[in-house]
Amino acid sequence: MIWDNTTLFSDDNPADAAFRKEVREWVDKNCPENLRDRPSRVTPPEMKPWHRKLYERGWIAPHWPKEAGGMGATLEQQLILFEEISRIGAPTPFPHGLNFFGPILIHAGTPEQKAKHCPGILSGEVTWCQGYSEAGAGSDLASLKTRAVLAGDHFIVNGHKLWTTNGHYADWMFALVRTDAEAKPRHAGISLILIDLKSPGVTVKPIKTIRGDAEFAEEFFDDVRVPRENLIGPLNGGWKLATMLLGGERFATGHPRNAAILLNRARQVARVTGADADPAFRQQLAALEIDLLAFTAYYRHGAALHGLGKVPDSMTPVMKLAAGPLAQAASEFLVQVAGPAGASLADMDIHGEAVNPAEDLFEMRRVTVGGGANEIQRGILAKRTLDLPS
Amino acid sequence: MEPILDEQQSLMRETAVRLCKDHGGPKRARALRNAATEMDVPAWMELVRSGWLSAAVSEDAGGMGKGMLDVCLALEESGRQLLMVPFAEVAAVAHILGKIGARAENQLRAIQQGLQILVPALPQEGWGNVGSALPLARSEGGQWFLDGTIKHVPFAQTAQSYFVAAKRSSRKKAGGEIMLCAVLKHLVKLHTVQNVDGSTSSELVMEGSLVEESQVMARGGEAQALLDTLRDLLAITTGAALVGVSSQALDMTLDYIKYRQQFGKALGSFQALQHRVADCFVDIELNRSLVYRVAASYDAGQGHPAMAAAVKARTSRVALSVTRDALQLHGAIGYTDEHDIGLYYKRAIALAALYGNDINQTARFSALTV
Ligand SMILES: Cc1cc2nc3c(=O)[nH]c(=O)nc-3n(C[C@H](O)[C@H](O)[C@H](O)COP(=O)(O)OP(=O)(O)OC[C@H]3O[C@@H](n4cnc5c(N)ncnc54)[C@H](O)[C@@H]3O)c2cc1C
Numbered sequence A: 001m002i003w004d005n006t007t008l009f010s011d012d013n014p015a016d017a018a019f020r021k022e023v024r025e026w027v028d029k030n031c032p033e034n035l036r037d038r039p040s041r042v043t044p045p046e047m048k049p050w051h052r053k054l055y056e057r058g059w060i061a062p063h064w065p066k067e068a069g070g071m072g073a074t075l076e077q078q079l080i081l082f083e084e085i086s087r088i089g090a091p092t093p094f095p096h097g098l099n100f101f102g103p104i105l106i107h108a109g110t111p112e113q114k115a116k117h118c119p120g121i122l123s124g125e126v127t128w129c130q131g132y133s134e135a136g137a138g139s140d141l142a143s144l145k146t147r148a149v150l151a152g153d154h155f156i157v158n159g160h161k162l163w164t165t166n167g168h169y170a171d172w173m174f175a176l177v178r179t180d181a182e183a184k185p186r187h188a189g190i191s192l193i194l195i196d197l198k199s200p201g202v203t204v205k206p207i208k209t210i211r212g213d214a215e216f217a218e219e220f221f222d223d224v225r226v227p228r229e230n231l232i233g234p235l236n237g238g239w240k241l242a243t244m245l246l247g248g249e250r251f252a253t254g255h256p257r258n259a260a261i262l263l264n265r266a267r268q269v270a271r272v273t274g275a276d277a278d279p280a281f282r283q284q285l286a287a288l289e290i291d292l293l294a295f296t297a298y299y300r301h302g303a304a305l306h307g308l309g310k311v312p313d314s315m316t317p318v319m320k321l322a323a324g325p326l327a328q329a330a331s332e333f334l335v336q337v338a339g340p341a342g343a344s345l346a347d348m349d350i351h352g353e354a355v356n357p358a359e360d361l362f363e364m365r366r367v368t369v370g371g372g373a374n375e376i377q378r379g380i381l382a383k384r385t386l387d388l389p390s
Numbered sequence B: 001m002e003p004i005l006d007e008q009q010s011l012m013r014e015t016a017v018r019l020c021k022d023h024g025g026p027k028r029a030r031a032l033r034n035a036a037t038e039m040d041v042p043a044w045m046e047l048v049r050s051g052w053l054s055a056a057v058s059e060d061a062g063g064m065g066k067g068m069l070d071v072c073l074a075l076e077e078s079g080r081q082l083l084m085v086p087f088a089e090v091a092a093v094a095h096i097l098g099k100i101g102a103r104a105e106n107q108l109r110a111i112q113q114g115l116q117i118l119v120p121a122l123p124q125e126g127w128g129n130v131g132s133a134l135p136l137a138r139s140e141g142g143q144w145f146l147d148g149t150i151k152h153v154p155f156a157q158t159a160q161s162y163f164v165a166a167k168r169s170s171r172k173k174a175g176g177e178i179m180l181c182a183v184l185k186h187l188v189k190l191h192t193v194q195n196v197d198g199s200t201s202s203e204l205v206m207e208g209s210l211v212e213e214s215q216v217m218a219r220g221g222e223a224q225a226l227l228d229t230l231r232d233l234l235a236i237t238t239g240a241a242l243v244g245v246s247s248q249a250l251d252m253t254l255d256y257i258k259y260r261q262q263f264g265k266a267l268g269s270f271q272a273l274q275h276r277v278a279d280c281f282v283d284i285e286l287n288r289s290l291v292y293r294v295a296a297s298y299d300a301g302q303g304h305p306a307m308a309a310a311v312k313a314r315t316s317r318v319a320l321s322v323t324r325d326a327l328q329l330h331g332a333i334g335y336t337d338e339h340d341i342g343l344y345y346k347r348a349i350a351l352a353a354l355y356g357n358d359i360n361q362t363a364r365f366s367a368l369t370v
Helices: A014-030 A044-057 A075-087 A095-108 A111-123 A238-243 A249-253 A257-273 A279-307 A315-337 A339-343 A357-368 A374-385 B007-023 B026-034 B041-049 B068-080 B087-100 B102-112 B220-259 B271-299 B305-329 B331-335 B341-353 B358-368
Strands: A128-131 A147-151 A154-165 A172-178 A190-196 A202-207 A216-227 A348-350 A353-355 B118-120 B136-140 B143-153 B161-168 B178-184 B189-194 B200-212 B216-219
Touching: A014 A044, A014 A075, A044 A111, A075 A249, A075 A257, A075 A279, A095 A111, A095 A128, A095 A172, A095 A238, A128 A154, A147 A172, A154 A172, A154 A190, A172 A238, A190 A216, A190 A238, A249 A279, A249 A315, A257 A279, A257 A315, A257 A348, A257 A353, A257 A357, A279 A315, A279 B271, A279 B305, A279 B358, A315 A339, A315 A357, A315 A374, A315 B271, A339 A357, A374 B271, B007 B041, B007 B068, B026 B341, B068 B087, B068 B220, B068 B271, B087 B102, B087 B118, B087 B216, B087 B220, B102 B118, B102 B216, B143 B161, B143 B178, B161 B200, B161 B220, B178 B200, B178 B220, B216 B220, B220 B271, B220 B305, B220 B341, B271 B305, B305 B331, B305 B341, B305 B358, B331 B341
Parallel strands: A128 A172, B118 B161, B136 B161
Antiparallel strands: A147 A154, A154 A216, A172 A190, A202 A216, A348 A353, B136 B143, B143 B200, B161 B178, B178 B216, B189 B200
């Protein structure tokens, strides 16, 4: 057996194995060179041609049902696509439309809403962003204050959204807004609406991240008119839609690939920096790869249970608590393996491939904050699974 | 998460849960420790009677034809209930004997019938095994005589014989170097010490110990391959027991912090403690999946020694950290001999030290995955 930590424990049946091969060959031939193994972040305009290729091949939305224009793929096939795309260091298309909003739209949208928005999400023509967080509403998302007041056939939106990934590139935002200021509990007064970011009264400002680029943005809404038909689901019913887990979504965020890729990178860098001759390096690498192996086993176990409809509630927080810190530890290891170059803004040349350990380090910092910080996940696990009191 | 089992496997697992509950538990473990009893005979007889030592033996060889996964599920329960039996050892040996076929038939039958306990006496992975090497076997008149020392053999006093890998000292045959054989207890010298958890560790000295040709079960390449697999299986089975130890220690701690009040509240309502036990839970959950998956990989003929090393490294590491946290969250009561949580801490120490600890098995993993 060849030790390949990116496909370990995969459960390919013969049909899946054939599919994997097909995807691997196709991705290798079709992914634009400038997107592969790139140390810096890929922007939405740079992503578009690659998104389009996947769309034309019919592989852009493996998890969407066929009626909605997706593949209706099994979870195994979804994972294969995901794994084979990342195997050569190609980026996976942005998740905001395809993974976050798409499944909600398919689940709760009217036929008109679906007809209007699904095609643009699938083709990549329309860039989406997620407007949930605010200055005062992070982990405590239900305290959000951006208001949408119904006035006839329009909502009038006033407020401020923050940390919106791709906000400054996006055409549309799916946003959580307060439609009932009096509601108790607070989350019973929240609705999900779609905001065209080209509407009058919207101001978007990019925010420079710790990586030095502008990945996210903030948006100010001053009396922005949003047609009533842009409400998704019932009025004041947004919280449930936004917090429900749809299908295999959780498997996309917790995939062991981040750590696997970083550890493979550390091996390559070690050959150049001389770290690989040091037993201390090898011991530390092995400890991380053992954690990766355990997490991979857990992940595949979860995928198999998913197929049987038996995934326990604990899986989502466990995956987040395991995957994030592991990827972070791998990125910290990579920085150390690089030696002084680990602190450099310049890329390292690793056998012709550009590697930037600090970029990886910064990129991984986000995974324990975004989408429900790890401290919040621990609380969920302690209360819901371990049954501890408040 | 729950393993994915068919109906028969689920039933078997339930029998293991019941057996270990009925025959084990902290009270029983304490009594055995206090009486310096190396092995729990009634529990062992029950394991034999319910067929657990035949579970991972192929049907061709007279076993039940289940796999190491089933055995590991039972071992998890055995760890949970602190059973003091050589289950991890003998189940692994029985699996290997089943692969050998005719030459091991008698030994295997004797194990399955409860007539003998055959524990592996092999030099172990890692530190503390200097001077522990495969014994040398010389041949004289159709018999073999073994010389050598093996350290840290568990259950050596109770066993009737030892499963030994010896190096043949004959100069003529280059290829067939290793042989697997059974060595009778009364032909070796034992120096036994007690471990922190009441288990034992024996140094086994062979000085011309006789092995009849009929006790030789495999040679050469076959013997080497079986020996390698046996080492892997011991790492995996012991790892499965460690998962049970960790998991039970966490459950006891959860019970304790839900009940114990300080500052007018249950300890379990304090976030610092909630986060700590949540992390323990995550660590254990990953190990459980790892053990199931690796055992199943071996059952499917897709095992890799690095997987076995990973199991022993990580289950050891986590068992030590979880039981240590468990002790901390119990406060002073956890520091008493009287409280059961200490038994789990000590069992974790003993099992983690066996067959290569976290550091040793991590180094081995590294060597296997360059
Ligand atoms: C790179 C990046 C991209 C993002 N993209 C988007 C996006 O596209 N759309 C969007 O809506 N949002 C986005 N976010 C925002 C993200 O959802 C929030 O950062 C997250 O919900 C945490 O909120 P906060 O930043 O306000 O932190 P806070 O809630 O202020 O938390 C700060 C720290 O305190 C801890 N903490 C908070 N409450 C508790 C508690 N009760 N007990 C213990 N510890 C606690 C947290 O775990 C964290 O460590 C993004 C964030 C990042 C980093």
